[in-house]
Amino acid sequence: MKPAPFDYTPAASTAEAVAALAQHGDDAKILAGGQSLMPMLNLRLARPAMLVDINGATELDYLREAGGRVHVGALRRQAAAARWAVTRLPLMAEALRHVGHTAIRNRGTVVGSVAHADPASELPALLLCLDGEVVARGPQGERTVAAGALYRAPLTTSLRADELVTEARFSLPRPEAGWGFAEVARRHGDFALVGAAALLWQDAAGRAAGVRLAFFGVGGTPVRGAAAEAALTGQPVTEVGVRAAARAAAAALSPEGDLHASARYRQDVAAVLAERTLMDAVRRCRRAA
Ligand SMILES: Cc1cc2nc3c(=O)[nH]c(=O)nc-3n(C[C@H](O)[C@H](O)[C@H](O)COP(=O)(O)OP(=O)(O)OC[C@H]3O[C@@H](n4cnc5c(N)ncnc54)[C@H](O)[C@@H]3O)c2cc1C
Numbered sequence: 313m314k315p316a317p318f319d320y321t322p323a324a325s326t327a328e329a330v331a332a333l334a335q336h337g338d339d340a341k342i343l344a345g346g347q348s349l350m351p352m353l354n355l356r357l358a359r360p361a362m363l364v365d366i367n368g369a370t371e372l373d374y375l376r377e378a379g380g381r382v383h384v385g386a387l388r389r390q391a392a393a394a395r396w397a398v399t400r401l402p403l404m405a406e407a408l409r410h411v412g413h414t415a416i417r418n419r420g421t422v423v424g425s426v427a428h429a430d431p432a433s434e435l436p437a438l439l440l441c442l443d444g445e446v447v448a449r450g451p452q453g454e455r456t457v458a459a460g461a462l463y464r465a466p467l468t469t470s471l472r473a474d475e476l477v478t479e480a481r482f483s484l485p486r487p488e489a490g491w492g493f494a495e496v497a498r499r500h501g502d503f504a505l506v507g508a509a510a511l512l513w514q515d516a517a518g519r520a521a522g523v524r525l526a527f528f529g530v531g532g533t534p535v536r537g538a539a540a541e542a543a544l545t546g547q548p549v550t551e552v553g554v555r556a557a558a559r560a561a562a563a564a565l566s567p568e569g570d571l572h573a574s575a576r577y578r579q580d581v582a583a584v585l586a587e588r589t590l591m592d593a594v595r596r597c598r599r600a601a
Contacts, residue, residue: 315353318360324368326449326478333474334451336362342476343367344386344424347416372478381444381481390417390425390435401484403442403491407434407509410493413501426480429462429469429533432503434495436463437528440536441509442482450475463533489513489522490597492589495529496581498572504529505573506581508537510589512544514599520544525590530567530582537561537586549594558586 321336323329333340341360343349344367352358366372366386373387375396382401384393390408394417397405411417411425411434425435426446438444439459446457448471462469471477485491495507511524523544525537540561547553562583569575 313354313356315350316356316359318353319362320365321362322365322368326366326369326372326476329364329366329369329476330449330451330474332362332364333476336364338473340364340473342427344427345389345420347412347420348424348428348430366476377484381483384422384480384482386421386423386476386478388422390420390422393422401482403485403493403509403511404438404482406491406493407438410434410495410497410500410504410507423477423480426462427469427471427477429464429467430503431463431466431532431534432505432507432529433534434504434507434509434528437507437509437526437534439480439482440534441511441524441526442485443524444480444482446471446477447479447481448472448475449478454478456481459534460536465532468532485511486513486522488598490593490595492592492596494585494588494592496585506530506567506578506585508582508585508589510537510586510593512549512590512593513597514549516599518548518599519546520549521546523590525561525586527561527565527582527586530565530578535565537564539564540586540590544590551591554590554594555587558590559583561586 321332339361343363343365372385374385375388394408444459492510495504497504506529513522515521523541525540527535540557543557567578
């Protein structure tokens with residue numbers, strides 16, 4: 313398939329990109345890695361009149377740690393972020409390993425995935441699990457949007473059409489936190505049918521001092537496993553408790569069935585993955601001194 317005709321604006325800076333978005337608003341789309349946008353154009357699922365290409369805004373190609381968070385600029389490719397994450401944030405490295413294939417990760421950006429808001433994507437759920445946020449810049453200036461307020465529906469966020477996401481910020485877990493990540497897909501590299509990411513850390517007495525759980529592929533947006541977080545936090549960590557908490561979190565989901573998996577299958581798998589990722593987090597965590 314070929315895309316519908318569109319105009320093209322290369323932006324050499326963040327300011328140029330924001331100005332182009334302000335001029336074209338709803339008619340424009342940002343082009344970052346193009347790994348989701350180009351297929352959508354080719355299938356004519358998106359028909360923007362203007363593409364604003366941010367690949368020349370090289371000031372957006374950064375990844376830095378500050379204030380307990382990692383700040384990932386809008387041009388930092390997924391593969392580069394994964395290389396950094398292996399030692400600094402293994403949960404992110406593992407999530408990125410499941411994003412498509414090497415060629416896609418070499419071009420696709422972390423922020424592009426977060427902004428694209430595919431409910432079966434790994435990175436939006438990771439942003440939710442890591443209490444993340446995005447920085448959005450528009451004609452009125454800059455604002456931050458927490459992950460929990462970002463995702464509205466499949467491919468739909470609370471960002472305005474004239475806003476550029478300049479960076480995504482993921483909280484770095486405390487050093488004693490353990491993590492887990494798992495997904496079920498038909499083949500490695502495919503979008504997940506269901507997935508989960510978890511963090512857990514313990515106090516000196518072995519109680520869960522903090523728990524984070526996020527699901528993807530189970531609804532229109534990534535979903536926090538709030539029931540499991542509430543059930544486990546402050547409690548002694550036991551396998552039985554984790555299993556019950558995982559089931560409670562999955563029971564609160566309302567996934568839909570489709571060609572690939574029934575709603576029931578998704579809910580059952582979500583319970584299994586929640587238990588598995590939480591137990592992996594328990595095994596990997598250290599008790600606070
Ligand atoms: C074969 C294949 C398999 C894939 N498998 C997976 C997978 O398993 N898991 C997964 O998560 N992804 C998968 N992807 C998608 C891939 O990860 C994309 O790279 C990513 O989702 C989008 O990043 P991008 O930089 O390519 O964004 P683009 O495709 O350039 O843009 C995607 C959307 O986000 C918007 N956007 C991009 N950057 C910004 C910004 N800075 N501010 C505001 N809006 C912005 C664009 O306007 C567009 O609407 C796959 C892609 C392919 C082709």
